[in-house]
Amino acid sequence: MAKAxxxxxxxxxILDRLHSDAVLRxxxxxxxxxxxxxxxxxxxxxxxxxxxxxxxxxxxxxxxxTQSERLIGHILRDxxxxxxxxKPQPKVRRGPASAxxxxxxIEKAEEPGADDEARPAVxxxxxxxxxxxxxxxxx
Numbered sequence: 001m002a003k004a005x006x007x008x009x010x011x012x013x014i015l016d017r018l019h020s021d022a023v024l025r026x027x028x029x030x031x032x033x034x035x036x037x038x039x040x041x042x043x044x045x046x047x048x049x050x051x052x053x054x055x056x057x058x059x060x061x062x063x064x065x066t067q068s069e070r071l072i073g074h075i076l077r078d079x080x081x082x083x084x085x086x087k088p089q090p091k092v093r094r095g096p097a098s099a100x101x102x103x104x105x106i107e108k109a110e111e112p113g114a115d116d117e118a119r120p121a122v123x124x125x126x127x128x129x130x131x132x133x134x135x136x137x138x139x
Contacts, residue, residue, distance in 0.1 A: 018036050
């Protein structure tokens, strides 16, 4: 189990770790370095585990026991590139082939002068509705 948990690839590497790590050694059931089995014993045990599929069965039983009443969700995301233009292309005008029309110059409206603001607005009765005329008469 320690070999899989610590992602150790070789039997020799897990034996070296057991010799140097007292906590791991005790978790695996050996108090002293002398109690650690030989590399051949580990190799036979690993082969037996692989043949019997014991770790897979333990994992399936653990998941069934602890997660059987939970709904486990899964999200898939597709990162496939989609070809698209970054900028919009200019529209092609359909119709008679004539010279392009130059853009028209927009003239700015003149700003009101000082004399325009001083003159009061004059309304005639027929320019505005009767309700507005009555309001203007009160002023």
